[in-house]
Amino acid sequence: MNAGAVDEPGFRALTQKIAAVRGFSCANYKDGCLRRRIAVRMRARGTPDFAAYSLLLDRDPAEFDALIDTLTINVTKLYRDASVWDLVAETVVPALFALETPAVTVWSAGCSSGEELYTLASLFHAHAMRTLNEAKLKRVRIIGSDIDRASLESAKRGAYAAEAFSEMPAALKTRYFSAEAPHAAVPEIKALVDVERRDLLSDPPPAQGLQLITCRNVIIYFGRESQEPLMRKFHDALAPGGFLVLGKVETLLGPLRTLFEPVDARQRIFRRAA
Numbered sequence: 001m002n003a004g005a006v007d008e009p010g011f012r013a014l015t016q017k018i019a020a021v022r023g024f025s026c027a028n029y030k031d032g033c034l035r036r037r038i039a040v041r042m043r044a045r046g047t048p049d050f051a052a053y054s055l056l057l058d059r060d061p062a063e064f065d066a067l068i069d070t071l072t073i074n075v076t077k078l079y080r081d082a083s084v085w086d087l088v089a090e091t092v093v094p095a096l097f098a099l100e101t102p103a104v105t106v107w108s109a110g111c112s113s114g115e116e117l118y119t120l121a122s123l124f125h126a127h128a129m130r131t132l133n134e135a136k137l138k139r140v141r142i143i144g145s146d147i148d149r150a151s152l153e154s155a156k157r158g159a160y161a162a163e164a165f166s167e168m169p170a171a172l173k174t175r176y177f178s179a180e181a182p183h184a185a186v187p188e189i190k191a192l193v194d195v196e197r198r199d200l201l202s203d204p205p206p207a208q209g210l211q212l213i214t215c216r217n218v219i220i221y222f223g224r225e226s227q228e229p230l231m232r233k234f235h236d237a238l239a240p241g242g243f244l245v246l247g248k249v250e251t252l253l254g255p256l257r258t259l260f261e262p263v264d265a266r267q268r269i270f271r272r273a274a
């Protein structure tokens with residue numbers, strides 16, 4: 001049987017096991033997306049149905065790891081969707097640097113293996129250098145969080161294969177990453193970054209009064225009923241006027257539009273409305 005096929009009880013039993021054993025609550029994710037992802041692993045292991053796959057998970061923890069990896073979909077890149085980052089560099093970063101607040105705290109929510117974090121760190125550092133404002137960098141803290149522990153280990157290392165840089169301007173890559181592969185983030189930008197495990201749907205934000213939240217290519221996998229409380233959580237965690245950057249294919253649904261004002265709707269950059 002193909003995992004996309006009905007077998008509702010088998011599917012439910014499997015998702016309950018995933019939640020009970022690994023704390024990954026499938027209820028928040030879109031069913032079709034989950035079924036397709038589980039089917040990928042079932043095909044890879046040649047298991048005929050959910051029940052057989054569930055038994056395989058009991059005896060093979062490595063398969064459980066592979067399944068969680070597949071479910072969390074952690075593909076990412078440095079400077080992914082370059083036009084968004086160009087605009088963040090031109091508008092958001094200078095606006096945050098101009099603030100007189102004692103701290104500028106940024107949260108990359110669902111940072112996967114950290115490419116988004118180091119993209120942000122390189123933009124903040126580059127702006128400080130350009131404006132001869134290095135001292136102000138001390139106020140900047142960029143917190144990356146993700147649910148997936150393996151991704152977070154990579155985020156802590158901050159070293160990437162050449163392909164991860166295909167969208168990043170060469171000047172940033174050369175300045176902020178080692179010349180040899182894997183290209184490691186230099187200490188100046190590593191110092192700006194912290195990494196922690198956090199489930200976006202059940203854990204609180206890492207801080208309040210945040211100046212910028214990026215949550216890109218994450219909510220697209222969440223059901224509508226999970227998106228709304230998450231966006232309210234982001235709204236409440238942002239300082240008034242704080243920025244929110246979503247992924248290129250993500251939108252604010254219905255009533256959520258009143259919580260944020262568009263800075264550039266096409267590039268999915270918003271600000272907290274009062």
Ligand SMILES: C[S@@+](CC[C@H](N)C(=O)[O-])C[C@H]1O[C@@H](n2cnc3c(N)ncnc32)[C@H](O)[C@@H]1O
Pocket residue numbers: 072073074075076077080109110111112113116145146147148151198199200201215216217218247
């Ligand atoms: C496609 S990646 C996005 C990475 C990066 N933001 C980007 O746009 O390139 C999606 C990430 O969301 C994380 N994720 C999924 N559900 C999550 C949850 N409930 N809490 C925290 N992170 C979650 C996954 O582990 C994965 O690393």
